[in-house]
Structures are given as C-alpha cells and as structure tokens.
Amino acid sequence: MSEVLVVVDHADGEVKKPTYELLTIAKRLGEPAAVFFGSPEQGDAVAEKVKKYGAAKVYVIDDAQIKGFLVAPKAEALQQLVEKTSPAAILLPSTFENKEVAARLAIKIGSGLITDAVDVQEGGVTTQSVFAGNFTVQAKVTQGTPIITVKPNSAAPEESEGAGTVEAFAATISDGAKTAQIVATQPRQSTGRPELTEAAIVVSGGRGTGGNFEPVEGFADSLGAAVGASRAAVDSGWMPHAFQVGQTGKTVSPQLYVANGISGAIQHRAGMQTSKTIVAVNKDPEAPIFELVDFGVVGDLHTVLPAATEKVKERKG
Amino acid sequence: MNIVVCVKHVPDATADRKFEDDFTVDRVGVDGLLSELDEYAVEQALQFREKREGEEITVTALTVGPEKAADAVRKALQMGADSGVHVVDDAIAGSDYIATSLVLAKAVEKIKADAGADLVICGMASTDASGSVVPAMLAERLGLPQVTLASVIESQGDQIRIKRDNEGSTEVIGATLPIVLSVTDQSGEARYPSFKGIMAAKKKPLETWSLSDLGVDAGEVGLSVAWSQVEDTTERPPRTAGEIVTDEDGSGAGALVDFLASKKFI
Ligand SMILES: Cc1cc2nc3c(=O)[nH]c(=O)nc-3n(C[C@H](O)[C@H](O)[C@H](O)COP(=O)(O)OP(=O)(O)OC[C@H]3O[C@@H](n4cnc5c(N)ncnc54)[C@H](O)[C@@H]3O)c2cc1C
Ligand SMILES: Nc1ncnc2c1ncn2[C@@H]1O[C@H](COP(=O)(O)O)[C@@H](O)[C@H]1O
Numbered sequence: 001m002s003e004v005l006v007v008v009d010h011a012d013g014e015v016k017k018p019t020y021e022l023l024t025i026a027k028r029l030g031e032p033a034a035v036f037f038g039s040p041e042q043g044d045a046v047a048e049k050v051k052k053y054g055a056a057k058v059y060v061i062d063d064a065q066i067k068g069f070l071v072a073p074k075a076e077a078l079q080q081l082v083e084k085t086s087p088a089a090i091l092l093p094s095t096f097e098n099k100e101v102a103a104r105l106a107i108k109i110g111s112g113l114i115t116d117a118v119d120v121q122e123g124g125v126t127t128q129s130v131f132a133g134n135f136t137v138q139a140k141v142t143q144g145t146p147i148i149t150v151k152p153n154s155a156a157p158e159e160s161e162g163a164g165t166v167e168a169f170a171a172t173i174s175d176g177a178k179t180a181q182i183v184a185t186q187p188r189q190s191t192g193r194p195e196l197t198e199a200a201i202v203v204s205g206g207r208g209t210g211g212n213f214e215p216v217e218g219f220a221d222s223l224g225a226a227v228g229a230s231r232a233a234v235d236s237g238w239m240p241h242a243f244q245v246g247q248t249g250k251t252v253s254p255q256l257y258v259a260n261g262i263s264g265a266i267q268h269r270a271g272m273q274t275s276k277t278i279v280a281v282n283k284d285p286e287a288p289i290f291e292l293v294d295f296g297v298v299g300d301l302h303t304v305l306p307a308a309t310e311k312v313k314e315r316k317g
Numbered sequence: 318m319n320i321v322v323c324v325k326h327v328p329d330a331t332a333d334r335k336f337e338d339d340f341t342v343d344r345v346g347v348d349g350l351l352s353e354l355d356e357y358a359v360e361q362a363l364q365f366r367e368k369r370e371g372e373e374i375t376v377t378a379l380t381v382g383p384e385k386a387a388d389a390v391r392k393a394l395q396m397g398a399d400s401g402v403h404v405v406d407d408a409i410a411g412s413d414y415i416a417t418s419l420v421l422a423k424a425v426e427k428i429k430a431d432a433g434a435d436l437v438i439c440g441m442a443s444t445d446a447s448g449s450v451v452p453a454m455l456a457e458r459l460g461l462p463q464v465t466l467a468s469v470i471e472s473q474g475d476q477i478r479i480k481r482d483n484e485g486s487t488e489v490i491g492a493t494l495p496i497v498l499s500v501t502d503q504s505g506e507a508r509y510p511s512f513k514g515i516m517a518a519k520k521k522p523l524e525t526w527s528l529s530d531l532g533v534d535a536g537e538v539g540l541s542v543a544w545s546q547v548e549d550t551t552e553r554p555p556r557t558a559g560e561i562v563t564d565e566d567g568s569g570a571g572a573l574v575d576f577l578a579s580k581k582f583i
Pocket of ligand 1: 205206207208209229230231232233244245246247248249250260261262263264265266267268271281282283284287299300301302353354502
C-alpha cells in the first residue's frame with residue numbers, strides 16, 4: 001500500500017487536533033505517514049502521539065534551516081521527500097502557510113492541487129464548500145500526486161495503532177529558497193480559551209456589542225467556547241484580527257455557532273455558514289442572520305447574554 | 318521601477334453566484350467586478366508610488382480572464398494605475414490555479430522585458446476561488462521571494478519589510494526586491510476613483526494580449542487539461558427555518574438555554 005504523507009500541524013512540538021483528523025482521512029487513501037517539521041528532539045514525542053492515529057512512519061525534517069524563512073524551504077523539503085517516497089497523496093492542514101507550501105509544491109512536482117477540502121473520500125474525491133458556503137463541490141486531482149489541503153473539523157479522529165517508525169529525513173535547502181526572512185515573531189497571548197478553528201462551540205460578537213465584549217466572553221466561558229468577532233468589531237479595534245470570522249478571517253465549522261449583534265453579511269457567512277447548529281441574538285428581527293439560524297432571539301445581547309450565562313451556570317451546577 | 322498589480326474580475330459576491338453545466342464558474346450570467354480584495358493590492362501599489370516621490374515608478378494592472386475582465390483593469394486605471402494589460406484567449410476558459418499562474422507568470426515576464434517588474438502585488442485571495450495560492454505559485458514560477466498576507470508594508474531602497482498575522486503570532490518579514498507581495502484587507506482602505514481619475518483612465522494604455530503573444534501553447538491551459546477536475550456541484554439546501562423568539566421580560570435567555578440544553582450543548 002502506498003504511503004500518504006500528512007504534514008503535522010503543531011505549535012512548538014505540541015501536536016494539534018487537525019493532524020489526527022488528517023491521519024484519519026489518510027487511511028482512506030493509503031498508509032498514513034506523518035511529516036514533522038521541527039526539532040529532532042521533539043520528533044520522538046510527536047511520533048508517540050501520531051502513531052496512535054495510524055501513522056506507520058514519521059518523517060522528521062529538522063527545521064533549523066527552515067523555520068527562519070517563509071514557505072519556500074518547506075516546499076523544497078517536501079519535493080525531496082515526495083521524490084524519495086512516491087506517495088499516493090499529500091495532505092496538509094489548511095492554514096494560509098500550508099496552502100502556500102502546497103502551491104509551490106504543486107508547481108515543483110507537476111501535480112494538481114485542491115485547497116480547503118472539508119472531506120476526502122476513498123479514491124481521492126474531495127468536497128469543498130464554496131461561494132460563501134452556498135455550494136458544495138466534488139473534485140479530484142487528475143494529474144500527478146494529489147496535493148490536498150484540508151480544513152479543521154473535516155473528520156472525527158479515529159484511533160488505530162500504527163508502527164510510528166521514526167525516520168530522519170535530511171532535506172537540502174537551496175539559498176534561493178531562503179529569501180523571505182522572518183525578522184521577528186511575536187507570539188499572541190493565549191486567551192486560555194479553545195482555538196477558534198478547532199473549537200466545538202464558537203460564540204461571536206459584532207458591532208452590536210458596542211465595544212463591550214464582556215457579555216459575549218462570559219457566555220462563551222460558561223459553554224467552554226472559543227470567542228469570535230465580525231470584521232466590524234475587529235475594524236473598530238474591539239478585538240484582534242486573529243479572532244475575525246469570515247472571508248478574510250477564519251473559517252469555522254463548529255457544532256454550535258452563536259452570533260451576537262452580528263447582521264450576517266455574506267462575508268461573515270462565508271466563515272461560519274457550515275456550522276452544524278447556528279444561533280443568533282440580535283435586536284433587529286429583520287437581520288439577515290436570522291435566515292440561517294436554528295434558533296434565534298430577538299433581543300438586546302447586553303441583557304440576554306448575561307442572563308443566559310447565569311442559567312447555563314445554574315444547570316451545570 | 319515598475320509595479321505589476323494582479324487584479325481578478327470576479328462574480329459579485331453579493332449576487333447569486335452559480336456554476337455552468339461544465340462546472341466552471343458562471344462569469345456571464347452574474348454581474349462581475351474587480352475583486353474587492355484586489356482593490357487593496359491596487360491601493361498599496363499606488364501608495365508605494367506616492368511614498369517614493371521623485372522616483373520614476375509606474376503601476377501596471379494585469380488581469381487574466383474573459384472579455385469582461387478588462388473592466389477590472391479599467392477600475393484599477395481609474396483608481397490611478399498607469400497602464401493595463403488584459404490577457405484574453407478562448408483557450409484559457411476553465412483554467413485552474415496551475416494554468417492561471419502560468420499565464421500570469423508569462424505576462425509578468427513580458428511586462429518585465431518591456432518596462433521592468435520589480436514588485437508584483439496580489440490580493441490575499443480571489444473572492445470567487447478563495448485559494449490564496451496564486452501569489453505563491455507566481456513566486457515559484459518567477460523564481461522570486463514571496464512575501465504574503467501583509468497588513469503593513471514599508472520599504473527603503475530595495476528592502477521591503479512587512480507585518481502580518483500568522484496562526485499564533487504576528488510576524489515581521491524582510492526581503493529584497495524583486496518580490497511577489499500579497500496584501501490583506503487590513504492594509505488600509507482602498508480609494509474610490511475620482512471623477513478626474515475616471516476621465517483620465519480613458520486615455521491610459523490598455524493592451525490586450527493573447528496566448529500566442531506570451532508564447533504559451535493553448536494545449537497547456539484551459540478546462541480540459543486542468544490538473545484537478547470538478548465532478549459535481551450542489552447548491553446547499555436552504556436551511557430550514559429555525560425557531561425565533563422575542564425576548565420579553567427576560568424570557569429570551571431561558572428559551573435560548575432550553576434550546577441549547579435540548580441539543581445537548583449544556
Ligand atoms: C472584501 C471584504 C471582506 C470582508 N470580510 C469579512 C470577514 O471576514 N468577516 C466579517 O465579519 N465581515 C467581513 N466583511 C464585512 C461585512 O461585509 C460586514 O460589514 C460585517 O460583517 C458587519 O459586521 P457586523 O455584523 O458586526 O455589523 P453590522 O452589519 O453593523 O451589524 C450589527 C448588528 O448588530 C445588531 N445590534 C445592534 N445593537 C445590538 C444589541 N444591543 N443587541 C443585539 N443586537 C444588536 C444590529 O441589529 C445589527 O444587525 C468584509 C467585507 C468586505 C468588503
Ligand atoms: N485571473 C487572474 N488575473 C489576475 N490576477 C489573479 C487572477 N487569479 C488570481 N489572481 C491574483 O492572485 C490573488 C490570489 O488569488 P487566488 O489564489 O485565486 O485566491 C488574487 O487576489 C489576484 O491578485
């Protein structure tokens with residue numbers, strides 16, 4: 001059975017959930033092999049994690065020569081790994097960075113690319129959600145080694161024991177790839193809340209908060225949810241851009257999305273329309289967001305949310 | 318120095334966008350316009366020119382697309398670009414990212430040969446395909462550094478520094494021209510064309526190139542040779558109307574929490 005390369009999504013060696021989702025998907029296409037860009041010291045710990053989800057091999061690519069630069073070195077390394085392993089497919093978590101890695105790799109190895117898949121079936125048929133979630137598209141790579149970037153929450157991770165054999169892969173990075181340099185990095189402060197794109201519940205606020213996000217955050221915390229924002233809230237400086245949901249922010253697809261004081265513009269919908277259950281609180285009964293909801297409250301978020309937060313806490317005891 | 322801005326003509330996102338029978342995007346039945354996200358790219362090109370007064374800097378707007386795509390270039394000219402290039406050829410219809418980036422790269426090379434191309438600026442994504450991959454593909458094909466998703470752009474001589482939001486951090490990226498740059502909608506609102514700009518645009522050069530002008534073989538592009546193929550498209554069924562309650566004397570919170578509990582979210 002051919003290998004399916006899965007690029008590991010991690011923060012400094014901490015494996016993130018989309019990795020397990022991709023390994024689960026990879027089993028439908030062949031034998032999962034994880035690809036870890038990081039320090040060799042972290043490789044063993046990562047292997048212990050990913051083998052539980054079926055990784056037969058774990059290629060560890062030392063990122064000492066890679067991490068200081070944008071994208072191009074990773075694409076080079078993957079090209080070399082593809083030449084060595086002739087995989088059946090390459091799956092990457094759909095982040096902006098990985099989409100660009102995939103883009104360069106596609107040109108390098110002469111392969112078709114599909115971005116932002118929300119599902120991949122046996123035979124490599126992908127599902128994408130397009131036009132702000134109004135259409136789904138089935139597609140397939142027909143040339144070369146399929147390269148597919150996959151959105152978070154596209155599969156429920158399934159455990160299955162793989163060998164997890166660690167293999168160091170020495171990539172040669174050309175000087176030409178080391179041209180866009182990361183001069184400085186400032187990690188964002190953790191909010192202690194779940195990550196927006198991975199969370200099962202997202203509670204968002206828009207212009208209707210009037211700049212006071214406390215009711216939104218309080219309700220989110222009572223439900224163990226991530227906090228999101230509309231662009232209007234971000235543009236007003238009430239929330240950092242990293243929290244923006246929508247076309248030019250994050251796409252989320254949680255079990256539950258609660259939109260508060262958000263009108264439901266097409267660009268916002270683009271980032272949340274595929275959520276399983278949608279709830280809105282808005283004082284305007286005509287707000288377009290109500291066309292999407294499973295449940296809606298016409299009311300002022302500043303009174304509804306604090307009261308609802310109390311009630312959730314009561315129920316949870 | 319010449320700046321090339323890549324602008325895409327896209328179906329209006331607020332209209333009912335559709336697919337053709339061959340699963341390509343309907344670019345005729347739906348009104349099109351310059352992709353809003355590419356307006357930010359045009360804006361940054363113009364600001365680059367304005368900030369570096371005294372230098373000889375020109376801005377060329379480039380699009381690849383059907384007849385009507387010339388409108389995207391015209392809008393860029395109205396905003397203030399100096400010249401435009403429209404690559405149009407029946408063979409291009411239905412091209413994927415791979416072929417689109419090939420045609421764009423060949424066009425940039427031709428512009429470069431004529432006028433130079435020290436800086437190629439793209440939007441962060443097209444509002445129809447939303448791949449955010451064409452800038453990286455262009456960089457790969459042109460053998461240039463890519464500096465993408467910029468929210469703040471600074472330059473001095475041939476040095477470029479940008480600030481951008483990454484997954485868990487904010488980054489500063491540095492590179493030396495020539496580069497491919499992409500900019501986000503955080504980079505600053507795009508200007509509206511002024512009346513004067515609209516009048517002036519009519520006199521600006523807008524060239525139309527075909528594949529043969531670029532030395533691209535028609536067999537390398539288009540739907541039939543795309544490296545990925547769409548097999549089917551399905552319109553999302555409208556969401557079934559949900560329950561909507563009006564909050565009266567605090568009833569809304571109770572109803573909301575009952576709903577969440579009934580769905581096992583609590
Ligand atoms: C190229 C482009 C990209 C974009 N990308 C994004 C994106 O990624 N994400 C995004 O969100 N937007 C995006 N937008 C912007 C989008 O078009 C809307 O402008 C934006 O989503 C509006 O945010 P909002 O719903 O918070 O504000 P508004 O549209 O002003 O709506 C505020 C809502 O709050 C309600 N309200 C007011 N007070 C209260 C109260 N006390 N209690 C309850 N409800 C109240 C109002 O009835 C109203 O419905 C983009 C636009 C463009 C052109
Ligand atoms: N057909 C095209 N013509 C000109 N520029 C394009 C075209 N397609 C994509 N681009 C550029 O590439 C960027 C990203 O597009 P995409 O990868 O399709 O999301 C856009 O914002 C444009 O700047």
